[in-house]
Amino acid sequence: MARASRASAPRTVVLSGPTGVGTTSLAVTLARQLTRDFPGGQFFVNLRANSDRPLHPGAAMGMLLGALGVPRDGIPTELEARARLYRSLLHGRRALIVLDNAVSEAQVQPLLPVSSTCLVMITSRQPLTGLTAVQRLQVEPLAEHEAMAVLGRAVGPHRATAQQEQLRHLARLCGRLPLALRLVGGMLAGHPQLPAVELSKRLLEVGRRIAPTVRGSVQVHAALAVAYRLLRPAAQLALRRLALSPESRYCAEMTSVLTECTSTEGTALLNELAVSGLITPIGDSEYFTCHEVVRAFAEDRLREESDPVAKFAAENRLLDWLIHTAISISSVYEQPKPTTVSGRFAARELRSPLEDSGSVEFDRLRATSGMDLGGAGSQEGQALRLLRQALVLAKRLGDKRKEGYVLLYLGTANERLQRHQEGVDHYLRSAAVFREIGSRTGEAAALGNIAHAAAPAQRYASS
Template identity: 35%
Template sequence: MRGEGGGAESDFGALLLGHRRAAGMSQKRLARASGMSVRALRELEHGRARAAQRRSAEVLAEALGLQGGERERFLIVAELGRRRGGARDAEPLETCGLPPRVPRLVGRHRELDRLRAEAASGGAVVVSGPPGVGKTALAVAAAHALAGEFPDGAFAVDLRGMDERPVAARAALERLLRALGVPGVRVPGSEAERSSLLRALLRERRVLLLLDNAAQEAQVRPLLGAGPGCLTLVTCRGALAGLEQVRWMRLDPLEGGSAVGLLAAIAGADRVAAEPGRAEELAALCEGLPLAVRIAGNRLATRPDWSLGHLVDLLRDERTRLRSLSAGDLQVRPAFEMSYRRLDPAARRVFRRLAAVPGADFGAELAAVATGAPPERVRGHLDALADAGLLQPAAPPGRFQFHDLIRIFAADRLEAEEPGPERERLRDGLVAHTLAAATAAARLFFPDVHHSGPFASRTEAADWLDREAANWLAAHRTAARLGRHREVLDLARAMHWYSDGRLHERPWDEVFRAGAEAARALGDRKEEAALLNFLGWAQYRCLDENEAGLATHTAALEIAREVGDRREQAWALAYMGMELQRLGRITEALRTARRACALAAEFGFLDVGMPAQHALGRVLAGLGRYREALRVHGELLEQVRRNRPNEEALRLMRGVTLEHVGDCLAGLKDWRAAGEAYREAGALQVAGGLRHTGPRLAVLEAAARRRAGEHARARSLLEAAVAASEGPLDRDRRREALAELARLSREG
């Protein structure tokens, strides 16, 4: 649609006009519903104003009854109009997330020009080719060169297609959505919902996406479908021929002259000019693969006394070549072998043993476990391996990762040079260390634990768990595959309370399912019931799969009854009460929650009494029985005080409970007291680490303050909540805050 002003700048006006007519509303009626003037609406619809301000656009969306994708598109078009008009309240997203530019991209000017041309058409381009051909280097260079043409951002995700477990599409979608401004708590649970939201967000934006190192079509397909103004670059070894509506670019090895030019850029033009024939032969031995040429060039650059002929002679010698990994990889092995053989024996040992590290990246701690050397000595080896091009620095500083091919090479060296029993001992030691540390760290999150093993504080434990997440998750999978059921079960058990603060950041359904399977394999029915309770929580709380969660907790309840475990019966019933409420089965929810509390009374408050009472209070409030619910939550607060959990748990327990107290007081229309409860709840929850809850509780407090007649305080809270919203997609909070501001304005 086009407005009278014509051109892209009138898109919002045309969209507004279309929605108003579809709703059967006159300008006068829409003005009354939104609080805007008829003149302002007329200016927008005729294209004389490029777009509404952010608050106005959201009030209009609410007045028009827009929901879902239509609402997102309406707000995004408004934002784009403000950007084109230079509005100050809609700053463009920063270009971020791209890997550093690869230095000395030689011989790829033709391919770069083609990708520049593809940018004008938008859509998706798949860059494929053999390993080591420079797909990532080309795509990263193109992304940097084109980033200025995509004002809404340039983002990159490494899909880790060569890993045993490549990044799932669901996880990649979460990273992209959060990079685009979606708060973690607003990211949908299912892959389909995340994919749909990504498409909605990009429909009217100009964004560049780099999806590096893809494994297969199913991994990439949910990430495609960006708007016509977007460009998606995908790199992979295979062609991903099953994808639709994409364009392909096959990247071939460098031609002889370009490969020699790359070698000269790294090793020195004078040395190459002194031995032109040997330089050509060296490039040929590297088969023109940029990765191999770079490694060979690095060896020459760090060995100024070597001639090119000496290196060529070494590469010719088949005794220095590794057996083939695959037919397409033969051309890179001589360079890998040379880099490895130039290391001292201690560094070689570190290098090959790092292949046993379970996750994608690592620091000195795991490197020390792998090698048996002190961490301070290992750090020197890691730096030397990075200097030799055999490791890549990773974030944060002090961590490293392998290039995919070099990890395979390291694993091959480990198999060739270490006896089987030693390799198994190394693997088992790394898995045992990682799982033991993760288990100890996670136990610090139990409310009745004040110290756990090597970690001095909960903050230190959280930092370790976040930093080493890829490693302890991979170790958990390895242990499950090897049948190390006790370690699998212990880690899953320990993650119970830590998982509360990382709802969408880890695959908790996988962790707890593995724990339940381990308990089953051990024949421990009591532990199986406990882990099924954890799994059910992950299903309904993290994935929004309420029916699945209810079924899992029902199974846990049946097992707990079979073995006479009344504690796990109480846990199952408490969870089921919450799920039944979410499913609208309120009467069943109340009956179930009361049964949970009756059973929980037999056990400690910090064990199961707290969640059982919490569920009962929520269900009572859902039935409108606010005074009863208030008594339950008041008793909760007193129990928290008497049972003295650790400080972090104390803040969170009080903060969550006070929020529900505020809900009950609001239900009773005791607005001043409700506002105070929400204020204290917000402060405690933020102090306890739940920073995303601040704006939501500020809106609740503001609504109570307005009803109590404290308009100035309410306005201040709402303006701060709007400013704190994480981008245009914090839809619920922003809509509620803007609606409250509109009510304040009407009340004077």
């Protein structure tokens, strides 16, 4: 990796290995170590190999162009035009790009810059041998003693010594994959009455049953299935409902909104999921995240829910909570509020679920340019991220009224972060949505803000 960072030719490194082996964690660790070498920005895109719908190269490039500072209306529609703009913006720029969970060579090829000043790290289950002029690193499972150490830390020294052979067998059943080992360790720690021999039996039975249909590591999926079954019904529901969140960052308040319980109960549910290894705490904060394979598993279980009305209601509660949390942590939203949003969240003293996000996955390498990093930690920056999630949910639910208001708030948030052109863009989109549904009040609010935002944007564009 050090050689790649100093190379004079375009630099691309492929980190490959089975699901759960830790390619993403390794890429993020390496990116942290190389941060000072790439002052032009660090960018992260999840290409979603573990999803039923991997990210299209054009969509990925649109995300990268946005992170590079290109306003939405300045992003070309054609892939080739996007590629030209993308490469021109990266020319001579010392930037580091992580393309996580790549499916194929065709997916990543358009995303590779030609500039020798950039470093690209690709993670994939496959070595992507069709790519030329790249360095490849096969990420191997842990050594046996390392795998045993993971399980030993979970069960404690006394049990680790007494059940050494049983734990060794479990480590082998996990394929010595870090994610599977973490899940099995969580089960052993959370259910001390469960003998290691019985857990091995369950893993073997589930593994044989799912092997013909599973994508990726059978060991990881078997561990997920067994861990899920060991949860209380309330915790199973929480895991499924957390998959409704557009981002994999969770807090007790969000959990309580999704499952209709108290914040105290939400904390207990998150702790149960964490003990089971299904989610992990973010630093020393009260927030949690999860591996994308765990999220995909939760999404699969969510699709199996038999009550679509309850799922729809949970999504609406989450949308309301995102909007009101964004408003509560920032004083800039002196706009009309959607009357259909329940006010019960507004009265609470809420913190952003993205606050204190720590260093987990390098804040997903922020997925931003250096310009964006300055505002990301501010209240307006946190509100912006919450509102982006709210926009995803409003569109998913087909709620045009709330979509219009979220776009209006996004315009204000961008203005406060001195992103005037993006503010204008969101106001225009808000006005269009309100016009579509016949809301004169909403359209007037959006149009009334355009003149205020447009003047600085025009000065910026002409400078």
